[in-house]
Amino acid sequence: MEWLTIGAFARACRLSPKALRLYDELELLRPARVDAGTGYRYYAPDQLEQARLVAWLRRLGMPLARIRTVCALPPEAAAGEIRAYWAQVEAETAVRRDLAAFLVDELTAAPRKDTTVLELRYCAHSDPGRVRPANQDTAYAGARLLAVADGYGPAGAPASSAAVAALRSLDGAELPAGNVLNVLEDAVHGASEAVRDVDAGADENGTTLTALLWTGSRLALVHIGDSRAYLLRGGTLFRITHDHTVVQSLIDEGRLTAQEAVTHPQRALLLKALTTGTPDLRLHDAEPGDRYLLCSDGLTAVVPDTAIRVLLSDAPAPDTAVHTLVEAANTAGGPDNVSCVVADVVETTA
Numbered sequence: 583m584e585w586l587t588i589g590a591f592a593r594a595c596r597l598s599p600k601a602l603r604l605y606d607e608l609e610l611l612r613p614a615r616v617d618a619g620t621g622y623r624y625y626a627p628d629q630l631e632q633a634r635l636v637a638w639l640r641r642l643g644m645p646l647a648r649i650r651t652v653c654a655l656p657p658e659a660a661a662g663e664i665r666a667y668w669a670q671v672e673a674e675t676a677v678r679r680d681l682a683a684f685l686v687d688e689l690t691a692a693p694r695k696d697t698t699v700l701e702l703r704y705c706a707h708s709d710p711g712r713v714r715p716a717n718q719d720t721a722y723a724g725a726r727l728l729a730v731a732d733g734y735g736p737a738g739a740p741a742s743s744a745a746v747a748a749l750r751s752l753d754g755a756e757l758p759a760g761n762v763l764n765v766l767e768d769a770v771h772g773a774s775e776a777v778r779d780v781d782a783g784a785d786e787n788g789t790t791l792t793a794l795l796w797t798g799s800r801l802a803l804v805h806i807g808d809s810r811a812y813l814l815r816g817g818t819l820f821r822i823t824h825d826h827t828v829v830q831s832l833i834d835e836g837r838l839t840a841q842e843a844v845t846h847p848q849r850a851l852l853l854k855a856l857t858t859g860t861p862d863l864r865l866h867d868a869e870p871g872d873r874y875l876l877c878s879d880g881l882t883a884v885v886p887d888t889a890i891r892v893l894l895s896d897a898p899a900p901d902t903a904v905h906t907l908v909e910a911a912n913t914a915g916g917p918d919n920v921s922c923v924v925a926d927v928v929e930t931t932a
Contacts (some may be wrong), residue, residue: 585615585624586600595633601640602633610650611636630839639664643671664905671864680865681763684800700868704728704925705900709908711880712916719878720746721921723900724753728794728923730809732878734855735787740780742789745856746774752795762802763863766795774857788855792823794866794875794925801868807852807863812890813866816872819891822866826854850879872927873901873903881911900924 592599606623607774611633613623625633632653638713639649644667652660706723710716718738722729729749733742749769757765770791777789788808788922805823808830812821824830827874828851843849853859873894881890885907893910897903903924 584627586627588623588625590627591625591630591633595630595637597633597637603732604648605636608646608650610646610653616823621628638739642668654751654881656743674733675737676862677763685866698931700723700799700870701930702728702925703900703928704923705904706923707904707908708849708921709912709916709919711919712912714917718742719880719919719921721878721923722746722750723923723925724750725881726755727798728796728874728876728925729755729791730793730876730878730923731789731856732807732809732880732919732921733787733789734852737780737787738789741777741787741856744776744780745773745789745791746793746808748776749793750858757795757797762795762797762800763865766793766802766804766929767863773836777857778915782880788857790852790878791856791861794874794876796868799868801866801874803864803866804861806859807855808850808879810875810877810879812875812877812887812894814875814891815869815871816893817895819887819894821887825860826859827852849883870927870929873900874923874927875903875907878919878921878922880916881922883918884914884916885910895923897924900926 585592588599588602592602602611602623606613611629614626614629615624616622617624633655635653636649636738639652648667652663655663660773699719701726704719704723706721708717708719708721712889716739718733720733720742727749729746731745733739735741750768752765773791780787790809792805792807792809792811794811795802803822806826808825808827811823813822827849829838829843829849831853833840833843838846875890875894889910890907893906894903897906904922907922908920
């Protein structure tokens, strides 16, 4: 076999000799032969493909431990791991981009010349529905915190209740404007621990969590699972969360249409919940007249978004809206617990 010296191999795969020595020590890319007398490393030509893959993954910024995992997988599985890593990078970048935009706005905003401020008017309601024997949902609305959690498993009700209770300390706290996402993330870690303590070791128990934290001009969102958050602005309804479900992943991959998803047998199967994955975190600018809806899938599984938009638009106040939405779900059969939180952003004079 024609061996390549470490220098020739480095030039061919565009990795430095220093990097190759490091990858040898980490058992990520071992030389094919090491001279017993000199300790000099030699590589086989067929190692170039793996070396180039390592170089490309390093250019992506992938950690070495994860590169080792990718290199050990067959091509299709390796591609899936790279796709998952890049989705994570994009999500983390989006959070940092939102925070950077917030800081720029805060530092460049002109001082307000009036005393008009924004605040929330809100209402929450949870109903067991027409079929389920117990209500495993928890809904909460306060001056700063809006939250919906949908528990599952034998201890689903205590799980959802524990998750929301762990966040309620934020409702009366003074929040640092530039650090609100970190504050919310820390609170969510506490909520995860609270859910684990409900029934330690029981993997069948858990909960979704969708919550908004009001800063006075923005809303910080945390979301994991298939509960949802919507924004009604100017008569248009926007869904501002993304379901973490098997069916949604199939839609994202183009393997299922939204119409087919409605009757899919696995439409309620979660990909991640509060204790089994990383939640989405981001900031939303608020405008006077905005109306926000947080709800469990007991509403969205039986009431389409088009009907939700009409019911939200027609309701004169949050309390009317939540009871109208719950009634609509029950009229459609009420097969699941249904919880709704509605909050309006309104202008007031300080």
